[in-house]
Amino acid sequence: MSQEIEKIVYCPAGHSSNDFIYSDAQNFIYSENCSLCTEERFIREFKTWSSGNANIDKNIQESQTTNIYYKLQWIPYDNFQNIKFIADGGRGSVHSAELKNGIKWRWNFIKQDWENHFISSEIALKEIKDSRYDIAEFLKMIKTVNNYEYIANYYGISKNPFTQNFIFVVELFNDDLHKFLTKTFWDLGWEPKIDMLISISGGLEILHAKNLVHCNLHSGNILNLTTPGPISDIYLDLCTLGNDLVLNTNNKNDKIFGLIPYIPPEVLRGNEFTRKGDIYSFGGIMYEIVTAQRPFADQAHDTYLIIDICNGVRPKVPNFMLNWIPEWYLDLMYRCWSDDPSKRPTAAELGDLFCDVLETFYRNIEDNVKRQLKIADENQKNTSKSQKQELLELFSHSSKLHPQSSSISRYIHTLHGLHNLLEDIKSGKSSDPNLLSI
Ligand SMILES: [Zn+2]
Numbered sequence: 001m002s003q004e005i006e007k008i009v010y011c012p013a014g015h016s017s018n019d020f021i022y023s024d025a026q027n028f029i030y031s032e033n034c035s036l037c038t039e040e041r042f043i044r045e046f047k048t049w050s051s052g053n054a055n056i057d058k059n060i061q062e063s064q065t066t067n068i069y070y071k072l073q074w075i076p077y078d079n080f081q082n083i084k085f086i087a088d089g090g091r092g093s094v095h096s097a098e099l100k101n102g103i104k105w106r107w108n109f110i111k112q113d114w115e116n117h118f119i120s121s122e123i124a125l126k127e128i129k130d131s132r133y134d135i136a137e138f139l140k141m142i143k144t145v146n147n148y149e150y151i152a153n154y155y156g157i158s159k160n161p162f163t164q165n166f167i168f169v170v171e172l173f174n175d176d177l178h179k180f181l182t183k184t185f186w187d188l189g190w191e192p193k194i195d196m197l198i199s200i201s202g203g204l205e206i207l208h209a210k211n212l213v214h215c216n217l218h219s220g221n222i223l224n225l226t227t228p229g230p231i232s233d234i235y236l237d238l239c240t241l242g243n244d245l246v247l248n249t250n251n252k253n254d255k256i257f258g259l260i261p262y263i264p265p266e267v268l269r270g271n272e273f274t275r276k277g278d279i280y281s282f283g284g285i286m287y288e289i290v291t292a293q294r295p296f297a298d299q300a301h302d303t304y305l306i307i308d309i310c311n312g313v314r315p316k317v318p319n320f321m322l323n324w325i326p327e328w329y330l331d332l333m334y335r336c337w338s339d340d341p342s343k344r345p346t347a348a349e350l351g352d353l354f355c356d357v358l359e360t361f362y363r364n365i366e367d368n369v370k371r372q373l374k375i376a377d378e379n380q381k382n383t384s385k386s387q388k389q390e391l392l393e394l395f396s397h398s399s400k401l402h403p404q405s406s407s408i409s410r411y412i413h414t415l416h417g418l419h420n421l422l423e424d425i426k427s428g429k430s431s432d433p434n435l436l437s438i
Contacts, residue, residue: 009029010029011029011034011036011037011109012109012110013034013036013037013040013109015027015029015034015036015037016029017029019036021035021036021039021068022066022068025068028068032108032109032110032111033106033107033108033109033115034107034109035068037107037109038106038107039064039065040107041107041114042064042065042071042104043061043064043065046061049074049076050074051074051157051159051166052159053135053136053166055136055137056135056136056139056157056166057074058136059072059136059139059140059143060072060073060074060139060156060157062143063139063143063146066143067143067146067147069147070146070147070153070154070155072139072143072146072154072155072156072157073103073104073155073156073157074156074157074158075099075103075155075156075157075158075169076158077158077159077160077161077167078100079099079100079101079103079158080097080098080099080100080125080158081097081098081100082096082097082098083095083096083097083125084096084097086124088408089126089220089408089409090130090257090408090409090410091128091129091130091133091237091409092126092127092128092129092130092165093126093127093129094124094125094126094127095124095125095127096122096123096124096125096172097122097123097124097125098120098121098122098123099118099119099120099121099122099123099155099169100119100120101116101119102116102117102118102119102120102121103116103117103118103155103156104116105117118155122172123155123169123170123171123172124169124170124171124172124173125158125167125168125169125170126167126168126169126170126237127160127163127165127166127167128165128166128167128168129163129165135157135166138236138237139157141212141236141240142154142236144210144212145206145207145210145212145236148203148206149202149206150199150200150202150203150206150232150233150234151203151206151207151233151234151236152170152171152173152223152233152234152235152236153170153171154168154169154170154171155169155170155171156169157169170235171223171233173223173224173225173233174224174225175223175224176219176220176221176222176223176224177196177219177220177222177223177224177232177285177288177289178219178220178288178294178407179224180224181219181288181289181292182292185292186380186388186392189377190373190376190377191358191361193289193290194354194357194358194361195358196222196224196232196289197285197286197289197350197354198351198354198355198358199232199233200222200232200234200282200285201282201347201350201351201354202351203232203233203234204217204234204278204279204282204347204350205347205348205350205351207234207236207278207347208275208278208346208347208348212240213240213273213274213275213277213278214234214236214278214281215240215257215258215273215277215278216237216257216258216259216262216281216409217234217262217278217281217282217284217285218258218259218261218262218281218284218285218294218409219284219285219288219294220259220407220408220409221234221235221236221237222234222235222285223235237409240273251272252269252270252271252414252416253267253270253271253272253414253416253417254270254413254414254416254417255411255412255413255414255417256268256273256411256412256414257409257410257411257412258409258410258412259301259406259407259408259409259410260296260301260305260306260309260406260412260434261284261294261295261296261297261301261305261309261315262280262281262284262295263277263280263281263309263412264276264277264280264281264341265280265309265310265339266341267414268306268309268310268412268414268415269310269414269415269416270414270415270416270417274341275346275347276341276342276344277341278347279336279341279344279345279346279347279350280336280337280338280341280344282336282347282350283333283334283335283336283337284315286329286332286333286336287315287317287333290317290321290324290325290329291317291318291321294405294407295315296315296405297400297401297402297405297407298400298401298402298405299402299405300402300404300405300435300436301402301404301405301406301434301435301436302404302432302434302435302436303413303415303418303422303425303432303433303434303435304432306412306414306415306434307415310415312339314334314337317330320387320391323375323376323379324376324377324379324380325376326369326372326373326376327372328369328372332345332350332353336350356369357369357373360373361373403436404435404436405436406436412434413433413434418433418434421433
């Protein structure tokens with residue numbers, strides 16, 4: 001057998017294709033680019049920009065010298081054009097914009113200039129108005145997972161010169177999962193549903209393997225591309241380092257950030273958010289994928305709901321939908337919602353299970369899982385037109401949506417934080433700080 005010997009290549013600066021850029025990555029010299037030249041150029045330009053915050057600068061710089069593909073960048077605000085408002089979120093607002101000049105991608109050693117990527121591409125601008133949000137700390141977390149499949153990419157940081165708020169420059173998607181489901185629910189068979197669940201559990205598996213916890217997984221933080229098929233990526237907006245759950249610790253949280261229906265009972269009681277907490281939130285995603293409704297959307301998101309969840313109350317699948325959902329799916333969803341975190345599956349288990357199910361679609365064998373999914377699809381398809389219309393109204397109808405339910409993340413008082421107030425809230429002596437005012 002002949003073995004092809006790879007020729008060593010040199011760039012004009014003297015770097016060799018045998019050099020290592022990091023301990024685990026060899027230098028890549030191709031055409032007019034060299035990874036080491038690109039990295040050296042990024043380092044030379046450190047002194048030409050600043051975000052105005054030394055910690056943020058440090059994290060951007062570190063990503064430019066530790067990540068071979070996706071380097072976070074400082075992106076000047078005047079690089080954005082056609083800025084359009086999309087939505088308000090829990091920590092600020094989201095706009096879409098075009099990257100006029102793109103972002104620096106590779107240094108061309110012949111032209112002695114940058115080759116830019118994403119020129120005129122549309123991106124999302126997430127402006128952070130919440131002063132409690134530690135942007136530098138967040139950057140430290142995400143730079144380790146920034147080039148992974150199933151996780152939305154961050155391109156860099158900018159600053160709004162009018163408000164002085166920092167802006168995350170992120171990949172732009174068509175819809176979040178909730179909007180996607182309300183648009184496509186009737187035509188969505190089990191195959192694309194399982195596809196989406198594989199992507200979302202895959203994203204969690206990556207985070208958890210890196211010892212990160214998402215902490216705010218809900219349908220608004222799952223971003224969907226609709227062409228050619230549904231692709232789901234997880235959007236990160238919190239993230240902490242993962243710890244195992246320590247109960248009975250004195251170190252409890254008075255407040256947490258998120259949406260009550262997706263927050264696990266142990267966290268609502270004041271304990272730390274762990275990887276198993278993300279799995280509880282995933283149960284909410286599973287619920288939404290089969291019902292197109294957010295969990296507990298028909299109830300006020302208040303302290304009473306928190307107490308109910310801590311007492312084991314879980315969202316109910318409407319009876320008429322039960323024959324659209326295989327039993328194993330419901331069992332798995334309720335396992336994710338176990339009050340005891342140790343009984344919840346891991347992200348890797350979820351991923352393996354959904355991959356096995358997807359495989360049945362490609363196999364020519366009629367097994368039980370495939371049969372159940374086929375029957376479920378048929379049952380959903382055979383819903384009468386008038387019932388469909390009724391249900392469509394139910395999905396979008398505001399009378400079904402409780403005015404004091406929330407789809408935007410916010411700060412919530414935990415039961416630990418409310419400890420002294422609980423009796424007064426119950427007796428009506430004190431108003432509920434968790435209740436949205438209308
Ligand atoms: Zn070079």
